[in-house]
Amino acid sequence: xxxxxxxxxxxxxxxxxxxxxxxxxxxxxxxxxxxxxxxxxxxxxxxxxxxxxxxxxxxxxxxxxxxxxxxxxxxxxxxxxxxxxxxx
Amino acid sequence: xxxxxxxxxxxxxxxxxxxxxxxxxxxxxxxxxxxxxxxxxxxxxxxxxxxxxxxxxxxxxxxxxxxxxxxxxxxxxxxxxxxxxxxxxxxxxxxxxxxxxxxxxxxxxxxxxxxxxxxxxxxxxxxxxxxxxxxxxxxxxxxxxxxxxxxxxxxxxxxxxxxxxxxxxxxxxxxxxxxxxxxxxxxxxxxxxxxxxxxxxxxxxxxxxxxxxxxxxxxxxxxxxxxxxxxxxxxxxxxxxxxxxxxxxxxxxxxxxxxxxxxxxxxxxxxxxxxxxxxxxxxxxxxxxxxxxxxxxxxxxxxxxxxxxxxxxxxxxxxxxxxxxxxxxxxxxxxxxxxxxxxxxxxxxxxxxxxxxxxxxxxxxxxxxxxxxxxxxxxxxxxxxxxxxxxxxxxxxxxxxxxxxxxxxxxxx
Numbered sequence: 001x002x003x004x005x006x007x008x009x010x011x012x013x014x015x016x017x018x019x020x021x022x023x024x025x026x027x028x029x030x031x032x033x034x035x036x037x038x039x040x041x042x043x044x045x046x047x048x049x050x051x052x053x054x055x056x057x058x059x060x061x062x063x064x065x066x067x068x069x070x071x072x073x074x075x076x077x078x079x080x081x082x083x084x085x086x087x088x
Numbered sequence: 089x090x091x092x093x094x095x096x097x098x099x100x101x102x103x104x105x106x107x108x109x110x111x112x113x114x115x116x117x118x119x120x121x122x123x124x125x126x127x128x129x130x131x132x133x134x135x136x137x138x139x140x141x142x143x144x145x146x147x148x149x150x151x152x153x154x155x156x157x158x159x160x161x162x163x164x165x166x167x168x169x170x171x172x173x174x175x176x177x178x179x180x181x182x183x184x185x186x187x188x189x190x191x192x193x194x195x196x197x198x199x200x201x202x203x204x205x206x207x208x209x210x211x212x213x214x215x216x217x218x219x220x221x222x223x224x225x226x227x228x229x230x231x232x233x234x235x236x237x238x239x240x241x242x243x244x245x246x247x248x249x250x251x252x253x254x255x256x257x258x259x260x261x262x263x264x265x266x267x268x269x270x271x272x273x274x275x276x277x278x279x280x281x282x283x284x285x286x287x288x289x290x291x292x293x294x295x296x297x298x299x300x301x302x303x304x305x306x307x308x309x310x311x312x313x314x315x316x317x318x319x320x321x322x323x324x325x326x327x328x329x330x331x332x333x334x335x336x337x338x339x340x341x342x343x344x345x346x347x348x349x350x351x352x353x354x355x356x357x358x359x360x361x362x363x364x365x366x367x368x369x370x371x372x373x374x375x376x377x378x379x380x381x382x383x384x385x386x387x388x389x390x391x392x393x394x395x396x397x398x399x400x401x402x403x404x405x406x407x408x409x410x411x412x413x414x415x416x417x418x419x420x421x422x423x424x425x426x427x428x429x430x431x432x433x434x435x436x437x438x439x440x441x442x443x444x445x446x447x448x449x450x451x452x453x454x455x456x457x458x459x460x461x462x463x464x465x466x467x468x469x470x471x472x473x474x475x476x477x478x479x480x481x482x483x484x485x486x487x488x489x490x491x492x493x494x495x496x497x498x499x500x501x
Contacts, residue, residue: 001395001396002394002396014396015396019385019386021387022340022387035485035486036336038429039338039429039485040336040337040338040485041338041340043327043339043340043341043387045325045328045341045389048387050386050387065386067341067387067388067389067390068389068390069390070388070390070392
């Protein structure tokens, strides 16, 4: 079983987590970038920043993972004040 | 045919022959360059050379012929989709499979044995009625059947009466079938090569040279070639190759895992599938039970396999057909699927004028091998996208005109 390191609860089985998809750079409120935001998510063959949720504790956090090796590089709780890490 | 076969068999100077010639040297230029030597690219080359008289074609394949998703899919051929556009398109695909062995003079072992999809909930039954009505309207063989009919069609199914996954009914699609995936690719490759199409295996595309909104050259690890037109059909790497060409596709990559059991006596004479259990079974002509298809729950471009997916697929298979519980697994594998937001492919125009797309085939590409090849060849030869492909244009995302087929797939996503 793959282990994911929850920033709040520590290492847990991956089945305890829900994948919420890649972190998107485009603004949903901006009509010009709406299509890109909704339909064109990042899909790198390499490092991807993405949202995860630990379901039982409802902890939503960010992870950096290499999609070529399936290696989780780091996980962290987003800073709600930081626009860069928590876009609308 | 039988007489020539007899003579061939009795000949003393029997010389074995290869179906396709060895990889030739790259020429400086080609009328059409097809990126990707899988089923779709080979089928397009076949139709270009046989129907449209375009034979100055090079197929560039990074690995070996049909070694990507063409080799990894679970070979379901069907047209029981949800929307009118999809049923029209996939119906043409099924009809091309029906005559493929004859058309190619190559046995693709198409077995039109029918596909039975099980419903374990009322919600699934409702979606089946919708699909059946659309299928009948479009002239395909499809009907909703009750639990008793399910037992008649497939006596081995665990009906689970009174249980958690009771079979309420099914969607019986008589047009459904299966074919030998390698044979499909090799049949197209052989016939295309006979007309002069060059198949370049172990030739990786590393980039494109552009002039304005046209591609002029394809850069490969064996040198640079000029190209009149380019077709991109690279399966799991479609997102990455499009970026080499300078634009983005609405694609996310997920591995899809499948497996086969040891060979058993023939017992399963339909394609059996369950939307709720996210599992489908088909018995191959060798007797192996092919079990598919579980997508990993997160984006990945690695074809590693996981025990979790095997466990989930095995649980579904054993639930549907309990006597499989002691059967051993023989092989398991994964392929990278290029998933689109609406579970429909992207075909036709790209942002570049002479660069055509046959992408976004996710978990549903094999059945479309002949029709995608035929229609993409028509697109390249005439420079116009035929009506049947227009709903699948890349531009549909800008207009929010999606072709939603999420409910018409049995693979888990």
